[in-house]
Amino acid sequence: MRLHFSPASPYARKVLVVAHEAGLEAHVETVPAAVSPVTTASDVVGDNPLGKIPCLVTDEGEPLYDSRVICEYLDSRHSGHKLYPHEGPTRWIALRREALADGICDASILCRYETFLRPKDRLWQDWLDGQTQKVQRALDRLEEEVATFPILPDIGQIAVAVALGYRDFRFADDDWRAARPKLAAWHATFAERPSMQATVPVG
Numbered sequence: 001m002r003l004h005f006s007p008a009s010p011y012a013r014k015v016l017v018v019a020h021e022a023g024l025e026a027h028v029e030t031v032p033a034a035v036s037p038v039t040t041a042s043d044v045v046g047d048n049p050l051g052k053i054p055c056l057v058t059d060e061g062e063p064l065y066d067s068r069v070i071c072e073y074l075d076s077r078h079s080g081h082k083l084y085p086h087e088g089p090t091r092w093i094a095l096r097r098e099a100l101a102d103g104i105c106d107a108s109i110l111c112r113y114e115t116f117l118r119p120k121d122r123l124w125q126d127w128l129d130g131q132t133q134k135v136q137r138a139l140d141r142l143e144e145e146v147a148t149f150p151i152l153p154d155i156g157q158i159a160v161a162v163a164l165g166y167r168d169f170r171f172a173d174d175d176w177r178a179a180r181p182k183l184a185a186w187h188a189t190f191a192e193r194p195s196m197q198a199t200v201p202v203g
């Protein structure tokens, strides 16, 4: 399998953490890609017309995107502990938690593009404030929920750990831990997993 990825992307990290947890990391060849929302000059577009990463090309040559599709595909390719619970409330809560964590990444990346890519004279402060509030509300919700996280890792927890790692990586000035001690303690432990250690973001 071939993965178009960037070591800075939280979505690509989520895929790689899943690959490690599933014991499939040796089967995933990583191909670095430089992507941007304002240019189509990327090797990725042949496999993903949206030009976004991650994009996995299976051994059969089938491109898969986005990260949720890829993660569930990888989880279907091993017989160990499943990261996507098959049924019942644990499944829906894990999927909701993945959506919440991905939403933190979505809003964070919109802020990143707004400050890093948009010409400074066109910066839209209300937009930045609105996206930042989404992130803060989602983090508050996770602080409330963290005591109910399952003992064994699932896709919800992986997505949350990756989203928090992305906040540390790109938004180090936002001390999310200060008002969220339970989430901070959980993250400190989860971040020690070999899958997390092997995928620390680089930019």
Ligand code: 99T
Residues within 6 Å of the ligand: 006, 008, 009, 010, 011, 035, 036, 037, 038, 050, 051, 052, 053, 054, 066, 067, 068, 102, 109, 112, 170
């Ligand atoms: O928007 C673009 O055209 C290029 N951006 C991306 O490809 C980002 C890279 S993270 N990926 C996504 O937006 C994928 C989101 C999708 N829903 C998924 O896969 O889950 C780059 C972060 C950084 O450099 O800080």
